[in-house]
Amino acid sequence: MNVKDEEQTLDILRAFDKCGFKGAILFDVPSTQFVRVNLMMLRGLSQERGLPGIFISVDRPHQYMTHLLTMHKIKSEQLVYLDVISRFSADFKVASANVSYIDGPFRIDHLTMAMNEWMKSGNGKTFSTGNCSYAIIDNLSTLLTYNSFNSVQTFLLNFLQTLHSSENMIIPLMIDSEKSGRLYETARTMCKVEIRMKDLLPEELPDITPKMTIGIDSTKR
Numbered sequence: 001m002n003v004k005d006e007e008q009t010l011d012i013l014r015a016f017d018k019c020g021f022k023g024a025i026l027f028d029v030p031s032t033q034f035v036r037v038n039l040m041m042l043r044g045l046s047q048e049r050g051l052p053g054i055f056i057s058v059d060r061p062h063q064y065m066t067h068l069l070t071m072h073k074i075k076s077e078q079l080v081y082l083d084v085i086s087r088f089s090a091d092f093k094v095a096s097a098n099v100s101y102i103d104g105p106f107r108i109d110h111l112t113m114a115m116n117e118w119m120k121s122g123n124g125k126t127f128s129t130g131n132c133s134y135a136i137i138d139n140l141s142t143l144l145t146y147n148s149f150n151s152v153q154t155f156l157l158n159f160l161q162t163l164h165s166s167e168n169m170i171i172p173l174m175i176d177s178e179k180s181g182r183l184y185e186t187a188r189t190m191c192k193v194e195i196r197m198k199d200l201l202p203e204e205l206p207d208i209t210p211k212m213t214i215g216i217d218s219t220k221r
Contacts, residue, residue, distance in 0.1 A: 009040040024171045026191040031176040051133035052078035059139035108147040108155040134170045141180040
């Protein structure tokens, strides 16, 4: 990560701080920057703050993110992966990680139930939502490829309700408002804060707007 990425990582953390580091927060991010913003979030939450969390892979196998974290020397010992897509992917990169698998993104209603069971049991691992500080889905819009809009909407509602039982968990939801407008507007009703990142240049995130002076625009709903 370059110096600008490191500065923007701190901007994101300051935005989380202003939200009290809890609850669902909607990020309007250009889809071309999803991976980059995921990486910055994990650097900030896992390494800079040393917080335990869940990374849910529905777009790319979890090995993709573990590879990036290793490449950028980002510490992630307390990160648990919930991988929904690996068994349906041709990507077989090998990487060491604390990971559990769920059988596919095609029945999102089953995914919600499986996640609930996994979170209760920890799948044999020392993990519970009670000691988890954040949960990130790599690309929520990907679920629309496999499911109806209504199914994804119901999943999102159930997902947030499940995690809201843990009072001190932050749940960033990244959606591209231009490419997935309907899903974005739906998520907007479920989030207490909206953070907009404008698509300027591939190497840059947005300029400061008047409403927030930390590099991103946050609007309480």
